């Protein structure tokens with residue numbers, strides 16, 4: 068299923084385009100559901116990973132909540148029919164209109180990242196005479212062992228309330244008439260393959276919970292964020308991430324108090340493997356050191372390799388010649404517009420189709436129109 072590329076049908080579609088394997092998405096969602104249901108965990112889908120309508124429709128059918136990071140994401144989730152009561156809203160820089168919108172729509176919870184933000188939420192809530200539920204996003208200073216640009220839970224990162232400031236923030240909240248402290252929130256980073264990072268997070272959560280208990284504060288929700296990684300090297304062999312062990316770590320690791328719920332915010336692990344960028348080879352150019360396969364998809368269509376030096380597996384899905392090495396590059400006027408160096412591919416020529424794998428998360432949502440390019444369209448396995 069995860070290798071379903073109807074190359075013949077692709078030939079009549081203008082390239083580059085996103086191609087989603089809807090069967091794989093379905094299987095992934097089933098796995099998330101069955102593994103999280105074992106422990107009554109609550110899963111919010113991190114809509115920043117992919118906000119494509121058809122993908123969102125499928126996710127909604129599985130009864131997930133949504134994790135948003137902008138007012139426009141909140142609006143999108145509501146427009147797509149997700150219940151407001153499943154929406155959580157994080158972000159270090161929520162604008163006033165975004166806070167107002169969240170309050171007006173009665174979303175489940177604001178994950179607040181500073182006392183300055185709390186002051187503004189309280190001011191708006193007071194004006195509206197409406198109580199607002201918040202969770203404190205605490206920066207746990209836990210190493211995620213991932214790329215530095217997608218690490219979020221260290222002291223030097225801008226996210227969350229520093230542990231040193233937790234007491235001060237709690238004291239401030241108790242003086243705010245319109246703020247209800249629902250819980251605590253964490254997110255240590257993304258594309259985490261070493262599950263021991265999550266065990267370390269559990270330990271930190273337990274320490275912090277003990278502190279709240281000593282203070283006599285009961286917390287309803289413990290939100291541990293997202294971050295579970297996917298196998299970019301072997302998408303066909305490992306299309307579905309290890310949700311079983313991931314959820315088990317939290318069920319064994321976190322000391323839950325009676326009536327408490329554990330919440331998750333999963334993005335990449337849900338949608339990453341079902342998406343591919345399909346692109347056509349325009350030219351093969353012999354370079355001094357290497358051959359370039361120049362494709363019509365570029366960093367404007369999938370920015371991860373250029374931005375994070377991220378690896379995405381590239382497959383030539385129309386040739387079965389003998390293997391040769393190529394630098395696979397796009398047409399954009401930037402040297403960083405490259406999808407990979409010295410990639411072994413079957414002999415490649417003009418007109419061949421390439422699949423850039425594992426592009427379902429942070430692919431289509433990060434498209435830009437630099438060089439005034441058109442945004443790539445999306446196609447779906449159940450419609451071809």
Ligand code: LLP
Pocket residue numbers: 113116134157217219254256257258292293294295332333334335336371375428429
């Ligand atoms: N919760 C919060 C508060 C987050 O900041 C994020 C991701 C998530 C949940 C979802 O994390 P996931 O399960 O997808 O790892 N554009 C980058 C990734 C940025 C992640 C930002 N935050 C990339 O392409 O790798």
